[in-house]
Amino acid sequence: MSWLPAWEGFIRVVEGGSMAAAARTLGCTRAQISKQMAELERRLGARLFERSTRRLALTPAGEVFHQHALRALEAVDGTEIAMRNLGDRPCxxxxxxxxxxxxxxxxxxxxxxxxxxxxxxxxxxxxxxxxxxxxxxxxxxxxxxxxxxxxxxxxxxxxxLRRVVCAAPAYLERHGTPHLPLDLLQHQCLSYLLGDNKSWVLVDGNGVEAVVPVRSRIHFNNIDCMLDAVLAGHGIAILPTYLCHRELAGGILHTVLDGYEPDVVFGxxxxxxxxxxxxxxxxxxxxxxxxxxxxxxxxxxxxx
Missing domain, CATH: 3.40.190.10 (Periplasmic binding protein-like II)
Structure with missing residues (x-):
């Protein structure tokens, strides 16, 4: 496929922003990339780049070709993978x-x-x-x-993946146990930065949602860190049972608001x-x- 190197070169130019960057990625010279781009434009009959002293920008024709080139090379890659794995032996x-x-x-x-x-x-x-x-x-x-x-x-x-609202017994002894979603407004609720946007959605058995703007002074983007904070008694959190099932079974954590299911952004x-x-x-x-x-x-x- 004589067109394949030029098409790949074009994609690397777009990704790197210059012919020099594409040449470094592909392990060739800038002159080779420049020649490929000129030949590509000649064969397609359209300018693909707007050239300036500072950077390369795609023309409208270049933007269209870029999308088609990406799909074509993905198909080639998929074909090669399929051919290498025609046998039944995983390798x-x-x-x-x-x-x-x-x-x-x-x-x-x-x-x-x-x-x-x-x-x-x-x-x-x-x-x-x-x-x-x-x-x-x-x-x-x-x-x-x-x-x-x-x-x-x-x-x-x-x-x-099932999720529960839970807390350590020591926390519940100090601050009391919430019985309704709005009771959470009086509690320290640990916020998950990647998911809850400081607002919890709890759904009762009839499918009715309660949206609670929880009070969070401690925020995490890692669920393991949230579990550690709950175990230390720092607040209430929504946790997946795959992470906290042992603690729940051992009584180290207690669930609250059992009549409600947390509805998180991930589903x-x-x-x-x-x-x-x-x-x-x-x-x-x-x-x-x-x-x-x-x-x-x-x-x-x-x-x-």
């Missing part, structure tokens, strides 16, 4: 993404067993609470907590998301099977 490197807390507590323990069962497979677990780019970050499978799975990916529901469901090109890839399939076996029909932390 190569599997890159999995998950949120920091769920990945640490629930996904990482699965990796040794999967690796032991498939000696030719290597697994990389990337933990981040930000949404990854499946293609740009070379992710084979991403575990996402979301209400709406992405339209451009295959999404398989793995498990529903309840966890999905495995992957590009269509990974559907039949053996390494993705075996890891997906391991997830389903572990978390369905009932996740282990809800077993009792």
């Amino acid at each position: 190569g490197t599997l890159r999995v993404s998950a949120t920091v807390s769920f990945g640490r507590h629930c996904v990482a323990p699965l990796l040794p067993g999967v690796a032991a069962a498939h000696p030719d497979l290597e697994i990389e677990l990337i933990l981040t609470d930000h949404v990854v780019d499946l293609v740009g970050d070379s992710i084979d499978l991403a575990l996402r907590m979301t209400r709406l799975p992405p339209d451009d990916a295959v999404a398989r529901r793995i498990v529903s 309840r469901d966890l999905y495995a998301c992957y590009t269509p090109s990974r559907v039949r890839v053996p390494k993705v399939r075996v890891f997906l099977d391991a997830l389903l076996q572990r978390f369905q029909p009932v996740p282990p932390w809800e077993g009792n």
